[in-house]
Amino acid sequence: MSGRTIKLDDRDLKILAILQREGRITKSELARRVNLSATPCWARLQRLEEAGVIQGYGARIAFDFFAPRTYAFVTFELESHRSDDFDRFEALIATIPEIFECFAVGGGIDYVIKVAAPDVEAYQHLLDGILHADAGVKRYYTYFVTKDVKHTPPPLELGEGIDA
Known part of the structure; x- marks a missing residue:
């Protein structure tokens, strides 16, 4: 807003x-x-x-009707936590269409992204590109989605009213 x-x-x-x-x-x-x-x-x-x-x-589109997809969540920790480092990483992520969600988070890691790739090999190629792009990645962990269990919007609480 x-x-x-x-x-x-x-x-x-x-x-x-x-x-x-x-x-x-x-x-x-x-x-x-x-x-x-x-x-x-x-x-x-x-x-x-x-x-x-x-x-x-x-x-909500059932993308598997077009072609099979592999989904992964990836967590990233950056080497350094200067503003320029965050900006550089975020600018790179913004250019990669396979990354369709990216969240800056606290609590030991810096970012969580959600990736869609045709297969694991394509995912690895994408990740190699991120690692070779000098985006300041210290470490990362990949979590492949094995089953879509729940997909709903966040609840809106009915109450006294909300200042948005």
Whole structure:
């Protein structure tokens, strides 16, 4: 969000929770489910979009329909913890399309990334590229995904309202 705050009430949170699970719901059905008429529901939806609370809409794609994929989580620890080192690593990661999620974390490691590759050999080639790019990697650990157990959006707590 762009530095603005927006007060979210229970009805806003209910709209967001429904949209997280059912992004293709019709506006009239959304209005019915949150107990509003269409116009006020639409106004709330626009307000949430304009404030940046809703960042976009999309579909979960079953990528295995296109080609098999190997997924891995990789943790990285950098040699040094200067701002320039983090910037250099993050700039490299941003250029690699197979890395589709990257999180800076605390607690002994610096980053966790999620990678999709056609197979383990392609994953290893990608990792070798990172290691040869002088991105300041001290050590890394790879965890291959063996089964997708749960994939849901984070819960939105219905409560007193949230300053977002």
